[in-house]
Amino acid sequence: MQTNFTAAQLADPHVAESESILRKCVHCGFCTATCPTYVTLGNELDSPRGRIYLIKDMLENGRPADEEVVTHIDRCLSCLACMTTCPSGVNYMHLVDHARVHIENIYKRPLKDRLVRATLAAVLPYPSRFRLALKAARLGRPFAALLRRVPPLKAFGVMLDLAPRRIAPPSNAAQPGTRAAGAEKRGRVAILTGCAQPVLKPEINEATIRLLTRLGVEVVVPEGEGCCGALVHHMGREEQALVSARRNVDAWIKAADEGGLDAIVITASGCGTTIKDYGHMLRLDPAYAEKAARVSALAKDITEYLTSLDLPRQEAKNMTVAYHSACSMQHGQKITVAPKLLLKNAGFTVRDPAEGHLCCGSAGTYNILQPEISATLKARKVKNIEATKADIVATGNIGCITQIATGTRMPILHTVELLDWAYGGEKPALLQK
Amino acid sequence: MPETIAFLEPKQSVLSRRAAIIEDLADLLPRDCLISERRGLVPFETDAFIAYRQVPLAVVLPETTAEVAAVLRYCSRYGIPVVPRGAGTSLSGGAIPQADAVVIGLSKMSRILDIDFANRTATVQAGVTNLNISEAVSADGFFYAPDPSSQLACTIGGNIGMNSGGAHCLKYGVTTNNLLGVKMVLFDGTVIELGGKALDAPGYDLLGLVCGSEGQLGIVTEATVRLIAKPEGARPVLFGFPSSEEAGSCVAEVIGSGIIPVAIEFMDKPAISICEAFAHAGYPMDVEALLIVEVEGSEAEMEAMLSNIIEIARRHGVSTIKESQSATEAALIWKGRKSAFGATGRIADYICMDGTVPLGQLSHVLKKTSEIIDGYGLRVANVFHAGDGNMHPLILYNINDPEDAARAEAAGNDILKLCVDAGGCLTGEHGVGIEKRDLMLHQFSQADLDQQMAARAAFDPQWIMNPSKVFPLEGRPAA
Numbered sequence: 001m002q003t004n005f006t007a008a009q010l011a012d013p014h015v016a017e018s019e020s021i022l023r024k025c026v027h028c029g030f031c032t033a034t035c036p037t038y039v040t041l042g043n044e045l046d047s048p049r050g051r052i053y054l055i056k057d058m059l060e061n062g063r064p065a066d067e068e069v070v071t072h073i074d075r076c077l078s079c080l081a082c083m084t085t086c087p088s089g090v091n092y093m094h095l096v097d098h099a100r101v102h103i104e105n106i107y108k109r110p111l112k113d114r115l116v117r118a119t120l121a122a123v124l125p126y127p128s129r130f131r132l133a134l135k136a137a138r139l140g141r142p143f144a145a146l147l148r149r150v151p152p153l154k155a156f157g158v159m160l161d162l163a164p165r166r167i168a169p170p171s172n173a174a175q176p177g178t179r180a181a182g183a184e185k186r187g188r189v190a191i192l193t194g195c196a197q198p199v200l201k202p203e204i205n206e207a208t209i210r211l212l213t214r215l216g217v218e219v220v221v222p223e224g225e226g227c228c229g230a231l232v233h234h235m236g237r238e239e240q241a242l243v244s245a246r247r248n249v250d251a252w253i254k255a256a257d258e259g260g261l262d263a264i265v266i267t268a269s270g271c272g273t274t275i276k277d278y279g280h281m282l283r284l285d286p287a288y289a290e291k292a293a294r295v296s297a298l299a300k301d302i303t304e305y306l307t308s309l310d311l312p313r314q315e316a317k318n319m320t321v322a323y324h325s326a327c328s329m330q331h332g333q334k335i336t337v338a339p340k341l342l343l344k345n346a347g348f349t350v351r352d353p354a355e356g357h358l359c360c361g362s363a364g365t366y367n368i369l370q371p372e373i374s375a376t377l378k379a380r381k382v383k384n385i386e387a388t389k390a391d392i393v394a395t396g397n398i399g400c401i402t403q404i405a406t407g408t409r410m411p412i413l414h415t416v417e418l419l420d421w422a423y424g425g426e427k428p429a430l431l432q433k
Numbered sequence: 434m435p436e437t438i439a440f441l442e443p444k445q446s447v448l449s450r451r452a453a454i455i456e457d458l459a460d461l462l463p464r465d466c467l468i469s470e471r472r473g474l475v476p477f478e479t480d481a482f483i484a485y486r487q488v489p490l491a492v493v494l495p496e497t498t499a500e501v502a503a504v505l506r507y508c509s510r511y512g513i514p515v516v517p518r519g520a521g522t523s524l525s526g527g528a529i530p531q532a533d534a535v536v537i538g539l540s541k542m543s544r545i546l547d548i549d550f551a552n553r554t555a556t557v558q559a560g561v562t563n564l565n566i567s568e569a570v571s572a573d574g575f576f577y578a579p580d581p582s583s584q585l586a587c588t589i590g591g592n593i594g595m596n597s598g599g600a601h602c603l604k605y606g607v608t609t610n611n612l613l614g615v616k617m618v619l620f621d622g623t624v625i626e627l628g629g630k631a632l633d634a635p636g637y638d639l640l641g642l643v644c645g646s647e648g649q650l651g652i653v654t655e656a657t658v659r660l661i662a663k664p665e666g667a668r669p670v671l672f673g674f675p676s677s678e679e680a681g682s683c684v685a686e687v688i689g690s691g692i693i694p695v696a697i698e699f700m701d702k703p704a705i706s707i708c709e710a711f712a713h714a715g716y717p718m719d720v721e722a723l724l725i726v727e728v729e730g731s732e733a734e735m736e737a738m739l740s741n742i743i744e745i746a747r748r749h750g751v752s753t754i755k756e757s758q759s760a761t762e763a764a765l766i767w768k769g770r771k772s773a774f775g776a777t778g779r780i781a782d783y784i785c786m787d788g789t790v791p792l793g794q795l796s797h798v799l800k801k802t803s804e805i806i807d808g809y810g811l812r813v814a815n816v817f818h819a820g821d822g823n824m825h826p827l828i829l830y831n832i833n834d835p836e837d838a839a840r841a842e843a844a845g846n847d848i849l850k851l852c853v854d855a856g857g858c859l860t861g862e863h864g865v866g867i868e869k870r871d872l873m874l875h876q877f878s879q880a881d882l883d884q885q886m887a888a889r890a891a892f893d894p895q896w897i898m899n900p901s902k903v904f905p906l907e908g909r910p911a912a
Contacts (some may be wrong), residue, residue, distance in 0.1 A: 031586075088778030314672065
């Protein structure tokens with residue numbers, strides 16, 4: 001589509017990049033059809049095409065963002081279904097990332113929004129703070145309903161609702177160090193411990209480490225690694241995100257240089273999408289551009305890495321799995337076949353829920369910041385999953401696990417927990433009841 | 434923006450009352466159903482015909498027929514122009530607003546109301562997408578046949594407005610052949626119903642008049658459409674040719690011999706490479722032209738029809754024949770074809786022509802088209818419904834370069850005139866919109882147009898419904 005930037009505007013590399021993205025869009029409108037918020041709200045301003053137009057207008061005219069624009073950009077889940085649909089190759093992810101940073105830099109949100117966002121940014125990326133917050137949440141839970149009714153405190157009420165009732169003690173899987181291969185060594189990988197996942201579901205990385213070492217893969221938990229930065233990145237807090245990215249790049253490059261790495265294995269696809277984008281995020285930083293690109297090339301979802309190991313076919317289990325493909329898995333990383341194939345080969349019967357392309361409404365901190373839309377999407381997702389009449393749900397992202405678990409009684413597990421079980425591990429605790 | 438195609442002069446009487454109009458509209462609609470701030474209006478300034486743009490006065494997104502009626506009643510009282518909008522995927526600018534217009538968007542009316550397998554019908558709200566209908570009945574073995582390439586996103590309301598076609602319309606007919614009834618709101622808010630669940634209704638075939646009337650006779654809010662049982666099997670086959678002319682003459686002979694496959698789609702070399710880059714469908718890259726021929730039915734029926742087509746194709750120098758081997762492969766072949774226009778965005782901006790020619794003229798028109806394009810120093814990609822003779826040259830240009838844009842528009846006009854002169858017409862399925870409005874006198878006499886405008890005026894005597902479209906601004910009846 002036509003753009004109207006001045007040469008001075010295009011001197012800013014971020015603007016120049018957005019301009020080249022906008023030039024690819026031909027306004028065909030295909031993206032509207034698969035956008036969860038457009039499907040829910042029926043307003044083009046809440047669709048990718050509408051947002052692209054709002055962003056173009058905001059950047060071209062150099063006007064400060066206003067409430068109208070911010071409302072519609074905030075409603076975007078960053079599920080990236082539009083990028084799967086777009087025939088023209090519009091990189092909506094980088095465009096909306098740029099818009100979020102722009103908004104964060106020049107728009108002053110109302111006090112209550114600033115408070116909620118600052119709290120999330122200060123707590124979620126830090127496992128020890130997050131653990132403490134969850135403990136406090138247990139005390140606060142009786143007040144959740146009350147908080148939800150006071151508009152400025154609503155988000156805190158939603159947070160209390162989402163907090164799990166049981167908090168696992170810190171897991172050994174998160175302790176830095178090297179786990180030796182338990183069979184003839186066939187590879188060496190680093191695993192991302194991350195931030196929220198080891199607090200909410202440490203069993204995911206425990207299962208991953210058990211499975212990989214059993215298969216002959218040495219697993220490194222590097223010293224100094226932490227949150228990938230995705231949570232704050234999606235809030236437009238770019239500097240904070242880049243600090244996380246640089247710290248992780250340093251940790252992984254060190255691990256790679258010390259003993260070689262075949263992959264950086266990631267068990268949360270939301271993080272995977274961001275880490276695979278480090279090369280782009282740090283492209284303008286001469287000290288990190290090359291290292292970040294190297295890290296992005298090494299980053300693999302656990303199912304991608306396991307596919308490279310050629311696992312043997314297992315006997316059929318009498319168990320049906322509804323596979324929920326996280327948006328960050330199918331749209332962000334375009335991984336659609338590998339997880340299901342692994343599950344099938346491991347002996348499970350796999351079913352695809354209808355409307356699999358639509359987001360479950362988790363989307364990082366979205367279920368806290370946009371609770372109404374998130375709840376509508378959750379209900380729609382749960383209905384489609386339950387219609388499969390499967391025994392269990394499998395997925396590859398902690399956000400989806402937390403979100404969907406609050407909407408259904410079906411047990412929901414990470415794909416790798418089922419694979420660990422199928423390839424010699426214990427039956428997951430959730431299925432033992 | 435080029436200014437060759439003029440919009441109607443906005444009415445000062447409307448523009449000057451802007452604030453009052455917006456206040457009044459707010460009273461007629463629920464919260465979140467009115468957009469009135471300029472920033473929110475800009476994204477509605479165009480559809481998929483992005484060469485032309487005009488920010489509207491306001492956008493309303495009603496949720497019920499009653500709300501559509503209330504808005505129209507109000508607008509007719511004050512003479513405010515109205516532009517209906519479905520998904521905004523029109524390639525002829527059918528949904529492009531004008532400065533004094535209220536856009537009525539049907540995107541919130543997206544419910545399927547009734548599925549009646551006994552009568553093979555579905556009744557849906559106008560904002561339901563074309564593909565949603567087929568998806569809703571697929572598990573029961575049915576589908577809705579007309580399949581515009583934008584079927585993922587385009588709405589049934591928009592399909593009715595433009596009498597849309599699609600690849601599979603060669604066998605099953607276009608929208609008008611699959612539409613049984615509508616609920617429609619007239620310019621003054623009156624709600625009428627036309628047709629029903631039967632194949633024919635008593636009295637005048639007003640439904641036939643409404644289908645393809647480009648939002649000028651009323652706003653359809655509900656539609657009853659025909660459902661068709663899915664065939665036993667379906668298989669797209671790729672036929673590669675060393676030249677476009679040979680592919681074109683092959684199509685003419687297939688249809689001329691009385692064979693009607695479900696679809697015969699044409700792509701030339703530039704189109705093949707554009708579509709392959711997006712869909713990875715396995716199109717042959719070493720041919721000058723490609724036909725996608727889909728046959729359906731039992732295995733024996735498909736074999737019989739295919740062998741006849743292959744025999745004809747051999748006489749026209751076919752160089753590659755590739756049958757799809759799986760449902761996944763077939764889906765990719767269609768995904769590539771149906772994404773062709775959008776995928777063109779990877780290499781350039783484009784305007785898409787829609788001229789239709791008699792099949793005997795296909796080769797001649799293809800050759801002349803490339804001469805016209807060469808004459809303007811432009812590039813073209815051809816991808817179209819060959820079985821219907823419905824051509825879609827995509828004229829590639831740079832929208833940021835005004836001179837290039839003017840050349841593309843001029844070349845497009847020459848191509849459409851060529852189609853008419855070859856015994857064809859300006860538009861096969863995209864509608865006249867604003868794009869082809871000023872060429873209508875090349876197709877019709879003034880007497881023809883006068884009669885069409887008289888029919889229009891019978892439905893909308895005030896000319897407030899999508900008034901900048903279809904009829905040239907000169908020669909309209911005096912207000």
